[in-house]
Amino acid sequence: MALEISWILATIVIYIAIMWYIGYIAHKATKKDDVVSYVVADRKLSPFVTLMTYSATFFSAYMMIGYAGYTYANGIAGTFGFEMFVTVFTGSLLIIYVGYKFWSAAQARGYISSSELLRDSYGSTWVAIVATLLGIMWIVPHSMMQYQGIAKLLDGLTGGVIPYLGGIALFAVVAFVYTVAGGVRAVAWTDVVQGTIMIVVAFLVLGFVINALGGFSGYVNAVQTQAPAHLTFPGPSNLYTVVGYLSIIIPFVFQPLCNPQANQRFFMTNKRGIKYTAFGFAIFSFLYALPITIFAVGGKVLFPNLSAADSITPTILTSIVPPIVALIAMTGVWSAALSTIDSQMLTLSSMFSRDILKNAAHPKITAKGEILSIRIFMVIYVLIVFFFSMTPVPFILTLGILSAAGVSTLAPTLLGSVLWKRGTAAGALSSMIVGSAVLLTLQLTNTKLLGWAPGVWGVIVSFVLYFGVSLATKPRPESTEIHKQKTKG
């Protein structure tokens, strides 16, 4: 069931019009030349909007494309298991135990980025600069994953009428326009729409896959007889051995905290917003991963011999789903990608502007100048990501794993900033720099020491150095402690 190109274009135009209209409304609601208003919405996002923007930002195109592809290739049990462990389990714990402390510190000291918090906590501008630069470096692969997800889908659905690079360019411009205009309100409000579309679309596709296999019992029988290895550990490709499973989980477990675009959400809301985000994120991730894993393994039965696992969702959309539903589903993938791209663009730009420009290089910059620099950096960031996305990778989830592993090397520094007062600037710097260097070296040389993935070693080295160097160096002064914002009792 091929999609008419005219319908695809019409859908894109309508979608862009809605997003840009929201961007316009957000622009009207944002105070002029006010960085707090532009970057953290005056810290007044409602709990519901906060949980939706956190969740939609966290989940990206990798879910409908890469994650579905991973389920197709490696089985449903391990793929569902690792995602739920990372989001429902560690995500909830990190948001409740660290998110509140970040929120509390930001309320007291007016932070707009986690690097600012690190600067005060460790009493070192270098800690903030290094965290910002590494944050940018490790988020680039994640942004690439979004653009590649959208571009592959559009290329596949239109049979090359909208080519790979054209798809990347189109959505880069879409996200850029509404984010530049409306700041974080545009990002958060579009995230509410995009997050809703993401969940609805996942269940919609699931319904058609189950229908194609003759109903629910037909689906269960077909999968159990035709893809039995997909239902148990270690999966059909033997990926989810204990070591393989933990090699995927460990680099991801700190992602709900370490992604700069995720932890900036803790600065945008009220106390209740943190709680809603903690359990709302768990519910959102469950409702999103459940239908995707079920339809992807159903896709294995329907289309057992795809040469590229990532093409399972586009194949389902073009083969068994009516064109009108496929169009709606397409918007679900765009939404997942855009909701992440926009947040990454704004968060990283605001970190660059605040932590490198204002707090280090040019302290006298005005609010107007700071907002201008944020917008200029957004342009640069989009161009960098576009350049690196020109050559697609076979499994886009590979980019996600690299990015998650990279930001996880910041975990000890972020956790220690509010949970361990003995952590020092030297410990933080050595942890971030050496941890990232080790990860990058192992990744580039494709080395698996003792059978463990590079991401695991990156995390281990960063934690060992953080504790070791901190204990070997002079404690930070009392004045830098932001641990004093504690809970009652």
Next chain:
Amino acid sequence: MEKSDQYFLVFSAVWALVYLFLPYTDLFTKSPTFLTYNFLVILTVIYIVVFVFYANKYEERVKS
């Protein structure tokens, strides 16, 4: 640390061990059905429900 924190952390630790390693036992690996998946889904729902109660308790103790 309050009692509720201690109970919740012990529950979380046990949950994590069961969630990560029980699917590797023969009971699950020798059953090429949706048993493993259903088991993980049920454990996930249990964790979310317990966490919602705990998060409500925890919020009451956070200073505004």
